[in-house]
Amino acid sequence: MNPYQGQPRYLHNIGFNNAAPQSFGNPMPMPGLPTMGYPAPQPGYPNTGSGYPQAGGYPNQGQQSKPTVVPVNPFDPREDAAVLRKAMKGFGTDEKAIIQVLTRRSNEQRLRIAFEFKTLYGKDLISDLKSETSGKFEDLIVALMTPLPQFYAKELHDATAGIGTDEDVLIEVMCTMSNHEIIVIKQAYTAIYGTLLEDDLRGDTSGNFKRLMTSLSMGNRSEDFHVDQGRAREDARSLLQAGELRLGTDESVFNAVLCSRSFPQLAAIFQEYQFLTGHDIDDAIKSEFSGDLEKALRAIVKVVRNKPLFFAERLHKSMKGLGTNDRQLIRIMVTRCEVDLGDIADMFQSKYGESLQSWIEGDCSGHYKKCLLGLLGLY
Template sequence: MSYPYQQRTPTVVPANPFNPRADAEILRKAMKGFGTDEKAIINVLARRTNAQRLQIAIEFKTLYGKDLVKDLKSETTGNFEKLLVAMMTPLPEYYAKELHDAMEGIGTDEDVLIEIMCTKSNAEIMTIRQAYNSLYYKSLESDLKGDTGGTFKRLMVSLCNAGRDESMVTNPETARADAQALLRAGELRLGTDESTFNMVLCQRNYAQLQMVFHEYERLTGHDIEKAIKNEFSGDAEAGLLAVIRSIKNQAAFFAKLLNKSMKGLGTNDRDLIRLVVTRCEIDMVEIKREYQSKYGESLADAIKGDCSGDYKKCLLALIGES
């Protein structure tokens, strides 16, 4: 049984040809004098990758002796301003800030920790850890430990360790053994042996885990998600389900998060911005497809119904719908 690795198609790809100097000149012109040409700003920044935007910022400073981000902030307001600042932040630094803010102050936003820590590769987590350390002079692991507890804490520490096998080599016998071990650690005993779930879900490669989930269902007649819901609760349940769902279908996992950020009373703009900015260079095409099939409306229509003005236009440009 072979598992094709999930296809990933971005909506923001490197501009080619790319002329950071010409882009810097367009942005300067858009912000100089009376009034701001928001359309020109969106046309440039929403059609460049994060790496290219950072090059434009360097060029902007070289040409005009001014900080592009500061100029954008002084010329824009509200969610449009927040979106542009997010787009101009180096990605590892952006993730580090989001994690830090999720743990700052009273209470912890576990959803943000889950979204970032449960879906990143080893290399990405290592880069985020370095960025976290250089921004806050503290280790991400120590902050995670201080802000979480119990099974959820162990899950976060394991993921922060970035030690997952990423070989994509599969072994049906190991998958069977792991499925049996999970069954014995959960449904076949009184109480739950959390460490077995932690070990299997945080160590095995994604293709191998797909096989483990399949074996688990073959042994029990039901999905492993049902076992997690029965055996765990609260943040631990949410974290383990996130690991499983993002391994099964990462695009569907992110489509669900996008829907959650917009449904109900008011929009969680911080989540919406983070999800669009970080996924548009990875797999936004697949996320849009999953969104449409799951919710019966396009992601573009959901954004149109929930956002307005230049903020809406810029989000639509990032998801390739302008």
């Protein structure tokens, strides 16, 4: 079942706020349309696109993050609608024109183009695009045309619906989002599916991993960007006593600290842990935990230290070996292109000695490949 069917989802007034796009000089958003942006960065911290500064080892600390897609300015949504209409009218499809318009506009701008398209031609742009495309290229185009909160909501829903659970998706989304993003995604989730995200997460997970997902779904992490070094030392001691210094592990202490402290504060806690023990918090988590809970806690540690590296590793995993996890590849490319995909590409090159571009070119083909490269600013 298509959750968007029969509903003008691109007009749903649920969206991330517009602080980030405006910093790139785009015009004021149209009232009533969802927007792409994220909470504005705190003074003195880089804009990370998640509402949090990257702490402890972020390669561009003190600098702006590097999106690969920024709002075009000047922007004429009616002209873009006409270009797309021409690309799909008559025999054949001008895929190049479609790719160049959609990969060079922000998510908010694409939604405004869809609004103008329906105004001018009385047709739904997403339906027309779906009828003119197919396969993974179609999946990517539909993702680009979906408001980000609804896109995330659908990814989370599909990860928990049916038989089995895709815990990797839950970890990727829930462990990387800011409070604001989680709250907006929850609103979109309920609007589309009529249930609460928290309830569906709890119903599809178990044990301490369920508790972690529940805590993260509250969207209630501290956003005080002042680092209290004394408290960081206390929390590091608490983590040590809850893990390595006792028989068995008190998971609730790890849950409380990693789900409630601000990202800069967590960076300080991890540093204090290193001072106390002589080894890394990541090593302690590996020895004390297993399974999905271990993966989730380690993901939070990695996101605190270097979010672009976290996503670079996810992209690498999506393409390595036989076959491609296209859904994971599409999700990361679409959701990070306006935030920090440039940084992610840099980290990919640094870690693997090959460019993200070369991996996409080697793993994907046709218009799907060209559209992905377009999101990298390379088509």
